[in-house]
Amino acid sequence: MARVTQQHVDARRDAILRSAARLFARKGISGATMQEIANEADLSAGAIYRYYSSKEELLRAVFEDATTRNEQLFQDIAEKATSPLDALAQIGRWVWVEQDDRDDLVCQIQMALKAAQDPEDLGVDLTQTREAMRGMLEALIRQAQNAGEIDRGIDARHLAVILQTTTMGVQMMKLDHPTGLDVESIFELFVQMVGGLGPQTGENERRG
Amino acid sequence: MARVTQQHVDARRDAILRSAARLFARKGISGATMQEIANEADLSAGAIYRYYSSKEELLRAVFEDATTRNEQLFQDIAEKATSPLDALAQIGRWVWVEQDDRDDLVCQIQMALKAAQDPEDLGVDLTQTREAMRGMLEALIRQAQNAGEIDRGIDARHLAVILQTTTMGVQMMKLDHPTGLDVESIFELFVQMVGGLGPQTGENERRG
Amino acid sequence: MARVTQQHVDARRDAILRSAARLFARKGISGATMQEIANEADLSAGAIYRYYSSKEELLRAVFEDATTRNEQLFQDIAEKATSPLDALAQIGRWVWVEQDDRDDLVCQIQMALKAAQDPEDLGVDLTQTREAMRGMLEALIRQAQNAGEIDRGIDARHLAVILQTTTMGVQMMKLDHPTGLDVESIFELFVQMVGGLGPQTGENERRG
Amino acid sequence: MARVTQQHVDARRDAILRSAARLFARKGISGATMQEIANEADLSAGAIYRYYSSKEELLRAVFEDATTRNEQLFQDIAEKATSPLDALAQIGRWVWVEQDDRDDLVCQIQMALKAAQDPEDLGVDLTQTREAMRGMLEALIRQAQNAGEIDRGIDARHLAVILQTTTMGVQMMKLDHPTGLDVESIFELFVQMVGGLGPQTGENERRG
């Protein structure tokens, strides 16, 4: 019975978390009321407090969840990719082209903003979170360099920052252009830009 | 305190505007109270309403001011540049390297977020504002193409979107790395990426 | 305090309504604060909003309640009366002599004033409400005429207006004379005035 | 120079008074702001305080002015009338038919309400004011009785109360029927009602 209960508890927690994420995204963090969050999770307002001790903690949980899911997603992509460069390309494609969950988009940006505003109030460390993702990108880049897919002369860390920066920029861009731009073509151009850093066709490249 | 000069009135308006921008950036839009804004501008809370009829209008003013100053800045840079490509480079440099007014940064992101949430409530049209900046970048790119500084095969509009996306991404990145990264070097790498799109007049270009 | 019976909820609503009516009457509509209304109803100010969404709506409810109770009262009197003229006499007696709920009195006048100032803001249609009462009086007068109790030469509608006008006048008069005048005798004189309009079947009527 | 100044002061006081009366009528006593009153009197908000020490005092002045003008009006009518009954008839005609200054109407009712609510806060005594008017009506009635125009058997005081009550009722009625009713005919009917109390045509009347 204990297990069933735990399942229920987990399901509840998850329902609340999702409801909160959705409402934070749509109405803003302080614009979303506990009442609304509860309603959308089919609970009473007071019941939330059995699962999260405060709105702040709920916010933290949403943040952590968003971060975790994002990292997980990228790792999954990386694992299934046929090569480091393919992994990077697929991540890029997902960010530029496939990702279209607007609530998720907005939520990520809000979390980043909030984390930047209350660096310590919120228990989460934005710097560390980002560093983790940057590290992952950097590792992929290095592997691609070792595999001869990217010019070894490039500073892997710097390129990782650029890719991460672009990732965040795309999120912001999509804020008001869910469908207005030819993202596919733009992404291809971006690939071309990164590709321009690839190993130069010709033996002379290898010298660099 | 009657018969105050227009200059004093303008100074007050400006002080309130700046105080508001600062607090919106630091505490968030709904986190910043009129009382705090007033305190920081050395006024009573009620006095603000002589200059701005509501918090909403104050917010609009802050946003408009940020937008205007940003556009002005880019135009100034473009005018002083020695060539279209130089203009793009200087804008890039400002975005990546020089811009370090954190409040301004946060404010811009918040503006985008708010505008995305209440598309019409806020008087500011995010889409239009961004389109304006995109148009400016696109024009510069075309000029650079005509001047033979960028490959004519590149779609100017697509590249403009990428540059703008990067701009926004850099803003987000700087949210938690005011000084933590070697932005200078990263920027140079980015320039190199864009430069890779330069005029392809033969293989020797690549090497140069 | 959940799982409260509907009766409790209704009782609360009613307590708030009464408290509001009392305070609107005593301090005026804008003079009465939600805090005071809440105090008198043994609630916190914020709790009122669970029952009435705004002060305005509370006001509307008070007005509607007053109107309804008034109409009901007159209909009850009319139904129990032994004749149309008796009904009119009893209504008159109630208005002139029996009615002494000062808060109710003030409330009615305030309602009229408010409705006159914000013709459409308030949901109550004063004109219509009054027309209803006028119509009822007019009907009674016609019945009395048909029964030979009032001269058929009299315009029923005009007399109805006079009676209604008197009703409102009595309300105003009582504003500062709860007990100062010999209302009973005055009322009898008024009855005599109306009686003077009785059926003129010959000079002997006058003497009777 | 002193006289000119005094004239100015009086003119200002009067302008403020009228502006206040108008705005109290249109927006209610607490709905009218000192700023608006000042604007309508072509003054600055602060300047009012040179003439009236507070909003409350201004209100008192408006009340007194309304009362005085009303009494004056009735006295003027009485003086010009050809007989006591004519005076009563003319007053009645003015009240029922001629008076159509809505702001004045509303203002009178508001003052009565306010005076009834804050019997002592407001320096004015509603009871006394009304007693004065009642006394005037009573005197006219007695004179009419002495002149044989009204039956001597009628209690003059009681009739005075009825007439005054009607006066107030007409004010209230006109609140939402500025032009909707055939007031002329209604008034004639009312005259007929009062006339029914007149000396009975026939020698037998005199006996009563």
Add this chain to the structure above:
DNA sequence: CATGAATGAGCGTTCATTCAT
């Protein structure tokens, strides 16, 4: 004297949080 910018108290209203049921 008049001005009108400034104050400060207080209003209606909202909402995270608590707790009797």
Add this chain to the structure above:
DNA sequence: GATGAATGAACGCTCATTCAT
């Protein structure tokens, strides 16, 4: 364990009143 009525602290905003100019 869940409910939802209640609280209380704040918020945005208004306005009578003051007073430096």
